[in-house]
Amino acid sequence: MTIRMASKRRAVALAATGASLALVLTACADTNDGGGGDGGGGGEATQATIDCAAFDEFGDLDGTEVSVYTTIVEPEAETQTASYKPFEDCTGVTINYEGSREMEAQLPVRVQAGNPPDIAILPQPGLLQTLVNDYDAVLPAPEQVEANVDEGWAPEWKEYGTVDGTFYAAPLGSNVKSYVWYSPSMFADAGYEVPTTWDELTELTATIAEGNEGATRPWCAGIESGDATGWPGTDWIEDVVLRTAGPDVYDQWYTHEIPFNDPQIVDAFDTAGEILKNPDYVNGGLGGVDSIATATWTDAGYPILDGNCWMHRAANFYQTQWPEGTEVGPDGDVYAFYLPAQTADEKPTLVAGEFIGAFTDRPEVQAFQTYLSSADWANAKAQATPAGGWVSANNGLDPDLLATDFDRLSAEILADPATVARFDASDLMPAAVGTDSFWSGMVDWFASDQSSQEVTDQIESSWPSN
């Protein structure tokens, strides 16, 4: 769930209070000058250079303004606005950036009030479908944008921004969710290898569990996320569905060609439950099985740092959640391995991302949309994010521009032909399921120890009939 990541990510702790004060002041003042980000990543943001000729066809845009509405708030907002700078320098357009954690609830309100932004960064395809089907508010993407997307993105990514055959929204950033975070030094000291198949993973889990001491367990997990509580649990299930039932069943599942309580899905729940609902395997340093429901997703991986937990399945954006001073890398404090599939050759991968929806079609808005859907923007964003934690599936992205090894690993997985990418299913399901009953179902599954059958039956009954 990209949004949650954008909206709930904890700020990268600041180097000094003076810097934080300055940041508060700049956050209050509506400035658009992207300075270098601070924080653990090191490195300095460099201003990308782009070819301005791409925007000649839109005419003279000097002095015009485009408003952008998004869930991406500080500190990520700074790198976003910095990535718009090359476009602003080229065209003279001013981008008015507005980030709000309440954006998902507010955007439909503003659309209904006849006061939409020019551009909205939609955190999930589900929201795009709502805006198109319920309010008929989003405008189809201009030709140049479609051309950019056809060139730079795999067809399935274009499909996510398409509703009923009309292409509306170009993908922006991407996330890789099929990761397991671990401590390389803990593994090395104990002589454990990174597992490459599901069987090896379960074997490793059992081996670690034999050495349980006190609150230490092989896995830790947490799905509490304010009023979005439950979403990290859905990611777990989606990853397992991809591995036990396969991508084709996965597609039938989120499109509701098979019911939510289909035996194959119940089976996936049970497979996930073999790990997540086994008191010997969870919840390292956090409590019993029911503590998964109450542990905050942002801190659920921290027991790895205390040695109370060995593995934590979380997306690439969990990189920015680690406490300040935690080194992310193959030889650092924490790193992540790909959540293995049945065999070492299969690479089903759960992905997510944001999309660009436009509500007006003034030339400056279309020019900006074109810029955001281009490889130029992806590279500018990579250069504007010196601390890392951002990646895109745009194949025009130069991996050497990415800030960290881990980001390059994510980009590699996205670009790998063997990778079978599937978008976060809860983001594609109707809101009544994807942001409601599926989430609360996960909570009940952990907190009230409901069976997989009960939970899936309940979610199936909440699926909208039309």
Place this chain on the structure above:
Amino acid sequence: MDWLLYAGADPVHKILLMLIAIVLFVVLMGIILFVVDRPRNPSRWFVGFGFTGAALLLLLLGLVYPAIRTIINSFMNRNSTEFVGLDNYIVAFTEPRFLVVLGNTALWVLVAPLAATFLGLVYAYLVDKSRFEALAKGLVFLPMAISMVGASIIWKFVYEFKPAGVNQTGLLNQFIVWLGGEPQQFLIGRPLNTFLIMVVFVWIQAGFAMTLLSASIKAIPDDIVEAARLDGVSGFGMFWRITIPSIRPALVVVLTTIAMTTLKTFDIVRTMTAGQYGTSIVALEFYDQRFRQNEAGLSAALAVLLFVIVVPVIIYNVRQQRLSEDVR
């Protein structure tokens, strides 16, 4: 026009808009007062409307019109495009998850006001005329000054769970560990969790009840108390036969006022559990359905239900207020 209607994130723009609105208000009120003052012998209607007209107009726009819209929407589908009759109400009264919500709301309305009023009353009676009265009342009144969200966060820490063997951060679990027990997940188990969330509400509202009831207790005429003493009434009999009947109207007003506050409660539940673990109540469910699921019809039906529940309480409350004024 756009500039006047929407400020976005620009603080200077926002403050300018606020100043413009204030100036507009002052100018408008000035014109009204000036016009009402002009004629020599104005009719009563003219003056009356002059003074209440603006408020009535705003009430129509801000209260009556939305209320009618909401009632209409509650009979329509999820994006208010076609009539569906009573479907939304049927869903609200038949789906298990909404039954849980309605049940919780009923629990809240019954238990929370009674608990808060009872605690406030007993406390007010006990500390009345004692040496530490001012201090004791001050302590109970303090939580009133804390916002609901703030109080919820404080109590969330009180109920916080950490597994055995790890340092507890939750006060309650720390006590349990000291007493040799196992730490508990307080907010997960139904129906206990709903009552534990109510504790936060009672903690805030007991001070309000205590203050009002304490004033009523002090207003009981001394001669009644004296007469009762001479007749040999003491202790509990005094409380039950003299105090309670004397302050009955105030008691009812406090009870109904807190009941109305209960129906408005949204922030406590949202902060503590976000309605998970079967703790949701109508006010929160309405918000979720409207702004997170975009279910305009269902959310309107829930809002209408809330309205229907609260109306009798309001009527009763107003009548009792009049009665208690008559008594004085």
